[in-house]
Amino acid sequence: MERELKLRIPAEDLEKLRHAPLLAQAEGAAGAPTLLTSTYFDTPELAFHWCGASLRVRCIGDERLQTLKLEGSARAGLFDRDEFELPVDSDTPDLKLLQDQIPADTDCGRLICDESTAARLKPVFVTRINRSVIPLRLPSGDELEVALDEGIVEADSGSVRIAAVELELKQGQAESLYGLALELLETVPLRIDHLSKADLGYELLVAAHSEAIKAQPVHLGRRDSLEDAFCSIARNCLDQIHANERGVVSGHDPSCVHQMRVGLRRLRSALDLFAKVIPACPGLDEELRWIASELGAARDWEVLAGSTLQQAATGRNADEIIPVQQACEQIAVSNRQRAAAAVESVRYTRLVLQVAIWLNRKGWREGMSDKQREVIATPAVQFAADVLRRRHRKLIKRGKRLADLDDHRRHRARIAAKKVRYATEFFASLCARRAVKHYVEALTALQDDLGWRNDVVVADQLLTSLPRTSPDATTGAAFARGYLASRAAADHEPLKKLWKRFRRLSPPR
Template identity: 85%
Template sequence: MPSGDELEVALDEGTIDADSGSVPIAAVELELRHGQAESLYGVALELLETVPLRIDHVSKADLGYELLVAEHSDAVKARPVHLNRRDSVEDAFCTVVRNCLDQVHANERGVVSGHDPSSVHQMRVGLRRLRSALDLFATGIPAYPGLDGELRWIASELGAARDWEVLAGATLDRSGTIGNADEIQPVRQACERIAVNNRQRAAAAVESVRYTRLVLQLAVWLNRKGWRGGMSDEQRKGIGGAAGKFAAEVLRDRHRKLIKRGKRLADLDDHRRHRARIAAKKVRYATEFFASLCARRAVQHYVEALTALQDDLGWRNDAVVADQLLKLLPQTSPEAASGAAFARGYLASRVAADHQTLKKRWKRFRRLSPPH
């Protein structure tokens, strides 16, 4: 540890008790009394090599209150990003990444508890936003080697649970409203069983040493601005430029890419439509990241049209994923074979019927210019 840095270490062991139950406590608390934050993270990483630890973002008092009132953590959506027109590109990067991480961390406990599928969804959204932010700034601030691979790993652990949750819920709801509930019910029950198992897998991943290491390494890199080490003077000057100018260039570039990917959108095959959907998602995230630097009315109109387009592309993607999962379902749940076949056919008919709606939504969006 650097000379002069001072850390306080406390060991807590015991239980929090209430009428509704008790929660065991076994914690190592590290507090930086004096020095650099990376010293704190460095000690935590060293401990992680010896003891399987995970980070808890909730205090003992909050745990006690949750137990007292018998409440669970609610799923947390992303909060608005607030940037200043005087911010540099590097300032904007740090603010955006921390905003994404706040959403990820706020949903960890919900994922671990397994009580609410929405926490899995919102943590996954936070990870997607984070990966999009890293990609958005990558030309000026490249991520450290291996980061994207680790983010892909944890996102995939959450994704398996989420895909089956969506199928068991919203997707099958579309198939079960036309008098065939008896056929759909075995499908729903089988999907729910798989979703529960996958939620347990997602919880284990979030509690794993691998995930804790990812969180700590990312925090170290962000706090010490680790990207600066290998930069030239010209590169440092580039990330010191105005965030507003950078934002305008990014929004124009991402808008152009979406327009190119979405040409004849309603007639694209699944693969090319999926690429257009990803491009739309990147535009949406970039617009939300930089909204505070743009005219409010322009952002509002743009996001409204983009949201309608994304909703359409999103449920179409859910239908594609559902078709793949429903093909597999009879292998493990033969009793669901008939209902799965019906659901596949019904969803295919819904996708075909949506052709004109998608054309109209794409036409509306294509007329707009990116906000500035």
């Protein structure tokens, strides 16, 4: 099992990092770099790639090393995956060496066992990396290896330069990797790297874009403690956040911005939900608010340029909406670039590393009394029931006469509904399935309507400001505002019915 934390670094800062006290004083500090030439092999249809594997032969002097890496998890830059490494006698792979190590009933195993695969293998790209390796032994006893890489990935279709730092765990706990990365971050501006060298090579071959990733269900056991439940929920939220980072940075799919923002909201909601028993690390909420706001501006203009204005672009006034949409799309693209820059920033890298350390070390235990530790060791079932009851009661209070509320109070009710939804999804596995299903269905319908009403309010604010920067959009913006206001007024009775339906339900148990 390979456990590596991958970080990008400006090429001009590699030498500065090499002389950082932590690395320069290490026993066996880096000498002259070694050239590593790795040739990646695949079938013409890239069968290894599509089953989540990479196959290479690395040349180090006169030695040849064959490596197969399987798809694993990549969380906050930490790659956790199975790796099979064996010496070979030639510059091409020997699949027979792998047949006893990969389960034959997996996609990769079937590919390796197929006699025709070896004959169809061909080089698909090459990496040429100058690597300096520095072994580290920390005071904790954990053993790490720091690799400073500079080089190139080359394919027939193009090439890409690499300057990176790889921190590999040889022995010890994963949080040591994050702690070391934070120390190195004080010397040079590092960034979380979401792509392995194999990923970079395949990106030169395949024009694939990162898809938006929605939250996966949270699975809790009825015997899980409060602390166990919190860890599972927090990691679930972080998985959604990290899964969409790459898509936000690439900018190909605006939905990645939305899903990363949802992940951040879910995490903040989870921290709030457990705040009385598991306090967050200082400054965490402020930093989560910052990155969420950077994504929020992009999302607001995307929604306006897309679904909201499409409602108004009907009938004889459709032509007037076109310049409004064009202006909004330009602003959305600009804000999407700003969101990408935020996710690529040192500030965000530091946030990711600090959260990873806090969660892995269970940093909330520091300073806890024995009584507080006893509380977080109790079963989560009763806590979940109490939380769902309290949040449901708060939504009922804030939603009184919901259809008649002003924008501000309706917004507060919408936030309360969102918190109820997140809490219900977090604890769904501890409740009766049928009760959760009916409750979430009614709550989702209510949320959808409240969300649309909020989009209309935001749209009105953005359309009001638009003519100052886009005079050609003045007439269309005024029409769109009027049209959306009339649609919101017409929603009065449907919203009353949705609220009435939800009020009849009790929170699931």
